[in-house]
Amino acid sequence: MKLPQVDYEAPRTVEEAVDLLAEHGDDASVLAGGQSLIPLLALRLAQPAVLIDINGVDELSGVSVADGWVRIGAMTREYVAEESGTIAGSVPLLAAALPLIGHEAIRSRGTIGGSLAHADPAAELPAVARALDAEFVVRGRSGERVVPAAEWFEGYLMTSRAPDELLSEVRFPAAGPGTGTSFQEVARRHGDFAIVGLAASLTLSDGVIADARLAFAGISDVPVRAAGAEDVLAGERPSAGLFDEAARRATDGIDPPADLHGSSEYRKKIAAALVRRGLRAAADNADERQ
Amino acid sequence: MDITLRVNGTTRSGSPEARKTLADFLRDDLNLTGTHLGCEHGVCGACTVILDGRAVRSCLMLAVQAAGSEVTTIEGLATDAGLGPLQQAMWDSHSFQCGFCTPGFVMQATAFLSAHPDADEQEIREALSGNICRCTGYQSIIDGVLLAARRNTEHASER
Numbered sequence: 098m099k100l101p102q103v104d105y106e107a108p109r110t111v112e113e114a115v116d117l118l119a120e121h122g123d124d125a126s127v128l129a130g131g132q133s134l135i136p137l138l139a140l141r142l143a144q145p146a147v148l149i150d151i152n153g154v155d156e157l158s159g160v161s162v163a164d165g166w167v168r169i170g171a172m173t174r175e176y177v178a179e180e181s182g183t184i185a186g187s188v189p190l191l192a193a194a195l196p197l198i199g200h201e202a203i204r205s206r207g208t209i210g211g212s213l214a215h216a217d218p219a220a221e222l223p224a225v226a227r228a229l230d231a232e233f234v235v236r237g238r239s240g241e242r243v244v245p246a247a248e249w250f251e252g253y254l255m256t257s258r259a260p261d262e263l264l265s266e267v268r269f270p271a272a273g274p275g276t277g278t279s280f281q282e283v284a285r286r287h288g289d290f291a292i293v294g295l296a297a298s299l300t301l302s303d304g305v306i307a308d309a310r311l312a313f314a315g316i317s318d319v320p321v322r323a324a325g326a327e328d329v330l331a332g333e334r335p336s337a338g339l340f341d342e343a344a345r346r347a348t349d350g351i352d353p354p355a356d357l358h359g360s361s362e363y364r365k366k367i368a369a370a371l372v373r374r375g376l377r378a379a380a381d382n383a384d385e386r387q
Numbered sequence: 388m389d390i391t392l393r394v395n396g397t398t399r400s401g402s403p404e405a406r407k408t409l410a411d412f413l414r415d416d417l418n419l420t421g422t423h424l425g426c427e428h429g430v431c432g433a434c435t436v437i438l439d440g441r442a443v444r445s446c447l448m449l450a451v452q453a454a455g456s457e458v459t460t461i462e463g464l465a466t467d468a469g470l471g472p473l474q475q476a477m478w479d480s481h482s483f484q485c486g487f488c489t490p491g492f493v494m495q496a497t498a499f500l501s502a503h504p505d506a507d508e509q510e511i512r513e514a515l516s517g518n519i520c521r522c523t524g525y526q527s528i529i530d531g532v533l534l535a536a537r538r539n540t541e542h543a544s545e546r
Contacts, residue, residue, distance in 0.1 A: 105405030136428040200517025205441040
């Protein structure tokens, strides 16, 4: 499977990249780490007229902290994020999810922005972004806009990025004191896409849950927040009984897709188990961080 | 597009089409056919090479993206003096059956062991989880990499 004929542009600045996107629009695909796009090209599922390779745009890489937010440049590679002390310290949920993405060789090339712009609903990073209410910074010729995670994911491999816009940065809120997190998933083999995944975050204050966040991967065409379960948890003290109730509420009314890896009913059972496991693990490490 | 890169310590140049993957460039343009192509869409790991010190799948990047980089392929591991230490350990452990997947496993394990010289079995299994062997020879492959890691540790303690 060889790639189709395609033109190639390698801008050096965001401005150049945005100009190229304005010129080519829907005919262009942005090439970041390429770990999803190159297979799509090989399989002819994507046939853009031009690739806009942003690997040479240095300003799109890096991790910084400002005003309680951790800002990650879209081209920051997954292994770099995995090794980042800032992310490990301030966004522990993201740090927990990163080693689960693909395999080591995939994370050598794959990028934070690429995964989130590709928006595979079974992937880890979209669930993390949704759980934490991350913010997406997109740049176009008319300037910059910031999109909350709740409005970013629109459908299977679809985001609210316009064809002439470039995802330049993703911002994650830094975890406060008393916050414990866990990323849980069931996959056939380490590194495979999750059959179901769960991003969980609990913030405890005086032993009471002040903030609960749960987002699933792999149960819909977008990452899904479990708002009902979050409501059940808020204001309560962590307990096995409470987590059982949260698992029931989280999976009430969900209708996961069925495929050869698992039926809808099987995914639903996994989802409930992951809620119990994820909450237990998050509560345990919240205690440690207090 | 004209590109220049370092491959196995030698400066190489070429003019691949933009759509040509690094794997095809290595095989077709540089005649380095040790890098194998199994699936050609990033699933099997057979085409793994080391790019600027990290294992990558050479079918999942364009040759033009490797311009200016340092690439090591399976051809770059053995010297005139003989096999490298990982290759020797895998040889001693009978880590090969048909051998098709071997270059990918060896390159992935080379990158991994250089970052984690004293890795244990579980870490090695995780590191190699992206490489597929259709002869079902995983156990002997793990044994070979583990033997290389043990020899690394022994060397370190002798020093």
